Amino acid sequence: MCGIVGFINQNNHLNKDDLLVMLDKIQHRGPDNLSISIQNNVYLGHARLSIIDLNSSSNQPMQYKHYTIVFNGEIYNYKEIREKLQEEGHIFKTQGDTEVIIHAYEHWGEKCQSYLRGMWSFVIYDKEKNILFGSRDRMGIKPLYYIRKDNFLSFSSEIKPLLGLEKNLKPNMSVVSTYLLTNLMNYDNQTFFQNVYQLEGGSSFKFDISSGKFEINRYYDLAESIKNKRESTTSDFNKVLDKSFEIHVQSDVQVGTCLSGGVDSSTVTAKVSSILKNDNIKSITAKSISKETDETKFAKIVADHLNIDWHVVEPDYEYFKTNIEECLYYQEEPVGGPSIFMQYAVMQEAKRQGIKVIMDGQGGDETLLGYERYYSWMLSDLIRKKKIIPFVKEFPRIVKNSKLGYIDLLKQYVYFNNFKLRVKHLKKRHINMKEIYSDLAVDNFRKLGYENKNLEELQILELTKTNLPTLLKNEDRNSMLASIEARVPFVDHEVIETSLKLPLKNKINKGYTKFCLRKYLESMVPKTISWRRDKKGFEAPTDIWLKEHMEVMKKYINESSLLKEIYTVLPELDNISDKEIWKLYNLAVWEKQYLSK
Structure with a gap:
């Protein structure tokens, strides 16, 4: 690297x-x-x-x-x-x-x-x-x-x-x-x-x-490469994933893993540990100061079960305040949210531990329908295929084996399957954005074609255009800033192609996402890990950090010439979500770091 x-x-x-x-x-x-x-x-x-x-x-x-x-x-x-x-x-x-x-x-x-x-x-x-x-x-x-x-x-x-x-x-x-x-x-x-x-x-x-x-x-072209491929089996999936892990662990230096305690990172850690026989393996976990977003207890279960050299870093607000602008500078472009800083902290700790190659679980969610929004698109696919009875049966299964309640699931289903509603909602959140810029944004959003795709096409879109490219870019910058090579065995093209050709029941089954991966993992770690339902993934204590950082953010936002060009009136920070405040702040920081020279 x-x-x-x-x-x-x-x-x-x-x-x-x-x-x-x-x-x-x-x-x-x-x-x-x-x-x-x-x-x-x-x-x-x-x-x-x-x-x-x-x-x-x-x-x-x-x-x-x-x-x-x-x-x-x-x-x-x-x-x-x-x-x-x-x-x-x-x-x-x-x-x-x-x-x-x-x-x-x-x-x-x-x-x-x-x-x-x-x-x-x-x-x-x-x-x-x-x-x-x-x-x-x-x-x-x-x-x-x-x-x-x-x-x-x-x-x-x-x-x-x-x-x-x-x-x-x-x-x-x-x-x-x-x-x-x-x-x-x-x-x-x-x-x-x-x-x-x-x-x-x-x-x-x-x-x-x-x-x-x-x-x-x-x-x-991913879509073309799988067009004429036969349907995959779980045996195909297990075999190609085994091979991917075997080739990804090749190294003449210290190897480590990122361990959140979720299904993807636990699979990576368990397989790397198994292949290298715990030789020279270190795992790093980011502990959140917020109980709602902390996953350390799950990571500890994995670390104890595998008997690996486990290290925990717990970035508090002072660490965030001191280092966030360095993190953003090396990202070079604005990022989606402050959780990227948890990854920054993991990579800095990995550097302190002498790790030069770190294995991570990026790509598992996009290939195996790991995000909650995929439930909505799966249900839409069932309707499109006129499978009404399976559609009705899936609702209680999803509620039972995910974080979503019936109302939340129904709201997501309506929202993600109605492009006009999504656009209306997005524009409402940015009511003061000048029309020339909101039209530009909506046009770019429309060109991606979310409203006209089936489930497989949506996966390909998120793998190649929207979700995964951004995650890979963020990890590249955080890892390379620490002079560490990050490897992503789930993003091996043969793993992705095989995963995309799996039947739906191997991805979402009885309300469980990433079903075949959970089956792959269950013999390696306790079932409290392989069958976890509360997906998180190195989430930052956003509400705590941004509340403490509010005065700094207000200053950047109010001084931004770029934001003043985009909005007729700058948004009232008291009336918008943390996510929207973060984007305004991040863009203002980027402007000062790269354009104000």
């Missing part, structure tokens, strides 16, 4: 010092080695976090023949690919995965992407053809941002290094207004900054330096 930067210096308006400045801004991503390569007008930089093959021969930028690569991520099947290439006559000098990618590119060209299993963003300079080729993994686990103007191209693992190359920084008002109204982010290639884009998951770019031609291609 590392950080990469680079640019094409067409008009000699940039130099080596500019590259070093860019690299310095991401050195937290790879403090083990910082190196650069300058060939003709192609400038490449790499910050290395050594995880596999710790030898300096695997440092980057790495050259092979007329190819130079900078790579961020892990290729979990690199040994198998290396064997295939060796059979074709390729000779390797290192034991790492970076060299495998560059040989794979030489052998298969752009098709090499389809052979890779893992998480990555990489850029290869082909000196002979004078082109740059960049790629991002199928699900977009590892980030890749770029600026493209005329004959100029720059790229980076984070946004900050690019901002110094953009002289006239402006907010992307389409993204900003959509965030405020709907809380949606990362739903396309745009960012909160004008002219700064992200390469979307499952995509690659090719830049012909001689002609200036720049093109983006999609090499992987």
Whole structure:
């Protein structure tokens, strides 16, 4: 896991010092080695976090023949690919995965992407053809941002290094207004900054330096990949998940896990512990100071049962106050809520414990219908298929085995299945937002097509456009700030494809979400964990923190020129929810950190 930067210096308006400045801004991503390569007008930089093959021969930028690569991520099947290439006559000098990618590119060209299993963003300079080729993994686990103007191209693992190359920084008002109204982010290639884009998951770019031609291609489409696949079985699911865990634990350094005590994190911790035989395993839990959001008792049950080295961090308000702006700065764009700070605290504690690779449960909810809103869409699917009796039977089952009561479930069903109602509700919460901006936000929301999708299509939308991309981005920033590689075995593309093709009864059964995963887990931990009904997940004590932080937030909000541009009158903070206050505050902090210079 590392950080990469680079640019094409067409008009000699940039130099080596500019590259070093860019690299310095991401050195937290790879403090083990910082190196650069300058060939003709192609400038490449790499910050290395050594995880596999710790030898300096695997440092980057790495050259092979007329190819130079900078790579961020892990290729979990690199040994198998290396064997295939060796059979074709390729000779390797290192034991790492970076060299495998560059040989794979030489052998298969752009098709090499389809052979890779893992998480990555990489850029290869082909000196002979004078082109740059960049790629991002199928699900977009590892980030890749770029600026493209005329004959100029720059790229980076984070946004900050690019901002110094953009002289006239402006907010992307389409993204900003959509965030405020709907809380949606990362739903396309745009960012909160004008002219700064992200390469979307499952995509690659090719830049012909001689002609200036720049093109983006999609090499992987989740919907297309599962279109003709047969229905999965629980045996298929168990097998592919076992394989994912086996390949994700490969490491030459300390491995740890995030442990909330929920189904996903408990599965990760139990499997990692089982595979590595408790060798060198540490787990980190964030304890909430609010009894309503604290899950420590569940995490303790798992830790005691598995007999692992368990560490608890309990961020109080003073810790929040001292560190929240650093957390937000390194996120680079506004985030959905203060719970991200619990993850920040976990990663900082993991760093103190010497962990360099941490396993997490992101993706389990999106693939196996773990969120409460999926009940509403499941019920809607039953109605669409005219399955009235199953529809009626599901209501008491859901109420029995979830946190929802009948009234709450009915409200959610009506709300999530009525797009016009959702839009009306969202606009009502932002009654003073100028029409030009609320219309922008609603248009972006409508384009996602929530109102016209069946349950599988909604899962694909949340996996590729709305929910998971944001969670992955947040975790990347929090983990890399602590110089830690975060791995997400549920986001392996084979796990996702297999999960999507499971029958509904394997995902929601008798009111239980993630049914097949609970069955997978129940032999490894006590049933009080595998059959938990009160889903949380490192929730922050939002009501406590924001109440204490109110004066600070008011100051930021009242001083924000951006918010004054968006609203005819700034919202009355006493009349809106904590969630809406947070977004106003977060956007005001972002404005001050990145635009007020």
